[in-house]
Amino acid sequence: MIYIVVALPAEARPLIARYGLRDRPAGTAFPVYRNAGMALTVSGPGKIAAAAAAACLGSGGPATGTPAWLNIGVAGHATRAIGSGVIANRITDTATGTNWYPPQLLDHAISSGSLRTVDAAEIGYPDDTLYDMEASGFYPTACRFSTAELVQCFKVVSDNRTTPASGITARLCERLLDGQLASIDRLVRRLTDMARDYNAWHAPHPELDRLAGCWHFSVTQQHRLRELARRWTALAPGQPLWDAELENRRNAAEVLQCLEHRLAAIGF
Amino acid sequence: MYCTIYIEDPVTDHPRTREILDRFPRASRVACHRYGEVFNPKAQDFRLQKHHPALILAHKHERRVLPAPAGYGIGDGRAYYFSHLLNCLYDCRYCFLQGMYRSAHHVLFVNYEDFQSDIGRLLEGAGGTDCWFFSGYDCDSLALDPVTGFTGAFLPFFAGHPRARIELRTKSTQVRGLLRRKPLANAVIAFSFTPEEIHRSLEHGVPAVGRRLDALVRLHQAGWPVGLRFDPLIYREDFRQQYRRLFRQIFTRIDGSRLHSVSLGTFRLPRAYFRNIARLYPDEPLFAGAFTERDGMLSCQHALEQDLTGFCTGELLRYIPASRLFPCAAAA
Numbered sequence: 395m396i397y398i399v400v401a402l403p404a405e406a407r408p409l410i411a412r413y414g415l416r417d418r419p420a421g422t423a424f425p426v427y428r429n430a431g432m433a434l435t436v437s438g439p440g441k442i443a444a445a446a447a448a449a450c451l452g453s454g455g456p457a458t459g460t461p462a463w464l465n466i467g468v469a470g471h472a473t474r475a476i477g478s479g480v481i482a483n484r485i486t487d488t489a490t491g492t493n494w495y496p497p498q499l500l501d502h503a504i505s506s507g508s509l510r511t512v513d514a515a516e517i518g519y520p521d522d523t524l525y526d527m528e529a530s531g532f533y534p535t536a537c538r539f540s541t542a543e544l545v546q547c548f549k550v551v552s553d554n555r556t557t558p559a560s561g562i563t564a565r566l567c568e569r570l571l572d573g574q575l576a577s578i579d580r581l582v583r584r585l586t587d588m589a590r591d592y593n594a595w596h597a598p599h600p601e602l603d604r605l606a607g608c609w610h611f612s613v614t615q616q617h618r619l620r621e622l623a624r625r626w627t628a629l630a631p632g633q634p635l636w637d638a639e640l641e642n643r644r645n646a647a648e649v650l651q652c653l654e655h656r657l658a659a660i661g662f
Numbered sequence: 663m664y665c666t667i668y669i670e671d672p673v674t675d676h677p678r679t680r681e682i683l684d685r686f687p688r689a690s691r692v693a694c695h696r697y698g699e700v701f702n703p704k705a706q707d708f709r710l711q712k713h714h715p716a717l718i719l720a721h722k723h724e725r726r727v728l729p730a731p732a733g734y735g736i737g738d739g740r741a742y743y744f745s746h747l748l749n750c751l752y753d754c755r756y757c758f759l760q761g762m763y764r765s766a767h768h769v770l771f772v773n774y775e776d777f778q779s780d781i782g783r784l785l786e787g788a789g790g791t792d793c794w795f796f797s798g799y800d801c802d803s804l805a806l807d808p809v810t811g812f813t814g815a816f817l818p819f820f821a822g823h824p825r826a827r828i829e830l831r832t833k834s835t836q837v838r839g840l841l842r843r844k845p846l847a848n849a850v851i852a853f854s855f856t857p858e859e860i861h862r863s864l865e866h867g868v869p870a871v872g873r874r875l876d877a878l879v880r881l882h883q884a885g886w887p888v889g890l891r892f893d894p895l896i897y898r899e900d901f902r903q904q905y906r907r908l909f910r911q912i913f914t915r916i917d918g919s920r921l922h923s924v925s926l927g928t929f930r931l932p933r934a935y936f937r938n939i940a941r942l943y944p945d946e947p948l949f950a951g952a953f954t955e956r957d958g959m960l961s962c963q964h965a966l967e968q969d970l971t972g973f974c975t976g977e978l979l980r981y982i983p984a985s986r987l988f989p990c991a992a993a994a
Contacts (some may be wrong), residue, residue, distance in 0.1 A: 474960075
């Protein structure tokens with residue numbers, strides 16, 4: 395699953411079309427468009443809006459699994475060419491001076507650079523960095539729902555010293571995003587693959603629900619059960635936890651004891 | 663090799679930084695104030711990062727040279743360790759670094775001269791007592807040597823301080839730099855080994871046992887003091903055959919009586935590190951056995967541990983004099 399946060403409807407439109415996303419009224423403050431493996435929300439401009447939209451999307455997320463996250467939008471830069479795509483390797487909140495460093499494990503065919511989130515549009519471009527208005531709200535919020543490697547920001551340059559921000563229109567935003575769909579596609583694929591691997595590593599044992607449905611496990615017992623199931627998967631891969639011997643146990647304590655005996659029999 | 667290099671502001675202009683950056687002209691360079699901003703945040707996944715670690719160039723401000731953990735020493739004298747590098751090129755499933763750090767990025771402290779000043783001060787304070795300095799505690803001493811220039815910077819320093827002894831602990835075959843140098847009597851190159859079967863299942867990216875052995879023999883023939891490290895010893899049901907085979911493989915290539923030292927220690931981890939690693943690799947059988955806790959350390963059952971250590975000690979003593987064998991105190 396991948397969650398995408400964009401600021402503007404114009405930034406959303408090329409993505410909605412590319413991924414066949416459908417408007418799914420979610421009863422939340424932000425519009426959400428979905429397909430089976432993706433959810434996109436439109437936050438409106440500004441870091442607070444981006445943080446709120448990410449929180450909304452994350453808290454209404456899938457019951458299991460850790461999603462990947464992508465913030466996509468336009469940004470300014472002093473000298474980079476209009477239309478070029480950049481992945482953020484450092485995000486700075488200008489107001490507070492806080493920095494974040496999204497781990498760069500992805501496609502290095504895409505150029506990377508630093509990104510400053512500002513509270514008002516930056517027209518002087520004083521530093522060699524991208525300027526946007528959302529990333530510092532999006533990134534730390536998304537990291538609460540995922541691991542940092544799966545949270546990235548991708549920006550398309552919309553303005554620079556020779557082409558000022560005053561010339562940005564919804565049409566231009568759409569065209570700029572449209573021109574970077576190949577890179578976005580690659581990012582989405584790589585992030586989704588990484589999230590799939592990550593979730594496979596951390597997936598709970600598939601029979602845990604069945605066991606929890608048959609006996610009452612206290613919270614402590616649930617922890618023990620999960621740990622025993624983990625060890626069972628590692629030591630007896632592919633072998634079911636559930637068997638006739640387990641079925642006859644009268645309560646959770648007996649189930650745990652039975653599993654412990656079974657693991658002890660496997661040895662070290 | 664590195665696609666991203668983070669550079670701490672204070673070392674931007676350090677000559678070693680410039681040299682390393684020149685080696686990786688295509689890497690993205692990211693400035694940071696302190697390496698901890700990149701290395702320490704929560705919500706990082708060591709396992710994901712291990713596939714594509716970045717390099718962080720940093721300045722080590724304090725606590726550069728520390729007393730070695732109990733049982734880490736070999737022989738007489740005071741024992742210290744220092745880490746110019748955090749994390750390792752290799753991916754050994756039993757390694758405690760996976761449980762200790764949140765990030766798999768490689769942190770290189772480029773201010774070697776400060777490490778050397780600290781070592782010099784400790785030697786002055788030791789009043790003529792021999793001191794050991796272990797360099798391979800938080801990293802492999804040699805695996806990244808072509809990038810870090812570690813031996814090129816530190817061996818000349820130790821050549822000038824004969825009362826100081828350095829151990830370079832490694833699983834690497836990066837010995838060309840050493841072979842180009844005059845051997846030092848106070849520098850021991852210590853190679854870590856596990857049996858082939860364990861190497862194949864747990865030591866990802868590590869050169870094969872035979873290749874490491876080749877490197878060890880070449881150094882030995884060139885006159886370098888070399889040592890063997892069997893730490894951790896890993897329990898397997900057929901450990902007797904596995905370790906007997908490994909020792910035979912090694913000691914048919916090298917005369918045990920001419921080794922500087924041999925040390926061994928069983929697999930053990932602090933509880934918190936164990937929990938972190940088991941979370942990272944829930945399906946790894948190594949972390950699924952029945953471990954027991956003693957003094958905050960998790961290890962395999964005491965009887966099995968004693969069986970393993972006793973057997974390996976006995977086998978090793980067939981090849982080496984007892985005076986060269988140093989069981990790690992925790993395994994003794």
